[in-house]
Amino acid sequence: MATATEELARQLRASQRTLALTGAGISTWSGIPDFRGAGAGANGREFQGHALEEILSRSCFLRHPEWFYQWALEFVYNLDRYDPNPAHRLLAGLERRGLLHGLYTQNIDRLHRRAGSRKLYELHGSPEHHHCLRCGREFGYEEIAPRVRNGEVPHCPCGGLIKPDIVFYEEPLDEALLEQAFTDFGNCELVLVFGSSLTVQPAASLPLLARRGGAELVIVNARPTPLDAEAVLKFDDIRTLTEALAKIFPEAAEP
Numbered sequence: 001m002a003t004a005t006e007e008l009a010r011q012l013r014a015s016q017r018t019l020a021l022t023g024a025g026i027s028t029w030s031g032i033p034d035f036r037g038a039g040a041g042a043n044g045r046e047f048q049g050h051a052l053e054e055i056l057s058r059s060c061f062l063r064h065p066e067w068f069y070q071w072a073l074e075f076v077y078n079l080d081r082y083d084p085n086p087a088h089r090l091l092a093g094l095e096r097r098g099l100l101h102g103l104y105t106q107n108i109d110r111l112h113r114r115a116g117s118r119k120l121y122e123l124h125g126s127p128e129h130h131h132c133l134r135c136g137r138e139f140g141y142e143e144i145a146p147r148v149r150n151g152e153v154p155h156c157p158c159g160g161l162i163k164p165d166i167v168f169y170e171e172p173l174d175e176a177l178l179e180q181a182f183t184d185f186g187n188c189e190l191v192l193v194f195g196s197s198l199t200v201q202p203a204a205s206l207p208l209l210a211r212r213g214g215a216e217l218v219i220v221n222a223r224p225t226p227l228d229a230e231a232v233l234k235f236d237d238i239r240t241l242t243e244a245l246a247k248i249f250p251e252a253a254e255p
Contacts (some may be wrong), residue, residue, distance in 0.1 A: 004233055005244040012099045022105045025195025029085040047071045057169040063241035076127050077148040084115035087242045092116035093252030106203050108166045123203050125166035134160025155192040191217050198225040243255050
C-alpha cells in the first residue's frame with residue numbers, strides 16, 4: 001500500500017495543473033519568526049507598546065512611519081541573514097520539472113524568489129520594490145535596506161515618504177493579481193498548501209475555490225486549518241514531508 005507521501009508524488013505526476021499556496025509556516029524552518037503564531041497578532045504580541053495591526057496599517061504608517069521601520073528592521077530589512085530552506089527549494093525544483101505551475105504566497109520574505117521560483121505571485125506584495133508616496137519614484141530593496149538599518153526613515157529626494165510595496169492593513173490587494181488567482185485556482189487540478197493557517201482572507205478562500213472546481217487539496221501545516229476536512233491528504237510537518245519528497249524527486253531538491 002502506498003504511503004501518503006507516495007500518493008502525493010503520484011498526484012503531482014498526474015496533475016496537469018498544480019498550484020501551491022504558502023504562508024509563514026514554510027519560512028519558520030529558515031528561522032524567520034511567525035508573528036501570527038502563538039502570542040502574536042491581535043490576541044497578544046505588540047511592538048514597543050503598539051499592536052502589530054496598528055503598526056502595519058496604512059493610516060498609522062502615514063502618521064508614524066518610524067514605528068513601522070523600527071519593527072520592520074528585524075522582520076523585513078534584515079531578511080538577508082535568512083536563507084531559503086529545503087521546502088522553498090523543493091517547490092522551485094518542482095516548478096523547474098514542470099510539476100508545479102504556479103506559486104502564490106502570503107509571505108513578504110523574498111525567500112521563494114531567492115530559492116529560484118519564477119512563476120511566483122506575491123499576494124501581499126513584496127519589499128523587493130518601494131515607491132515614494134509623493135512623486136511615485138521607485139526604489140529597490142538593496143537601496144532602502146541599508147538606510148533602514150542605519151536607523152533612517154527613508155525619504156525620496158523630493159521629500160516624500162518612501163513605502164515598501166507590501167499590502168498594509170486598510171489597503172486592498174492588487175485587483176489584477178487577485179483576479180488572476182481566482183481564475184487559476186478555479187481551473188487547477190491539485191493545490192498544495194504549505195505553512196498557511198488559511199485564516200487570512202482573501203488568500204484563504206483560494207483552496208476552497210479550487211475544491212469547488214473539482215481540484216484535490218493537500219495541506220501541510222503544523223496546526224489545524226478550517227479546510228482540513230476538504231483535504232485529500234494532510235501532513236503536519238513540512239520538514240518531514242520535504243525530506244521524503246526530496247528522495248522521490250531528488251533532481252527537484254537540488255539547489
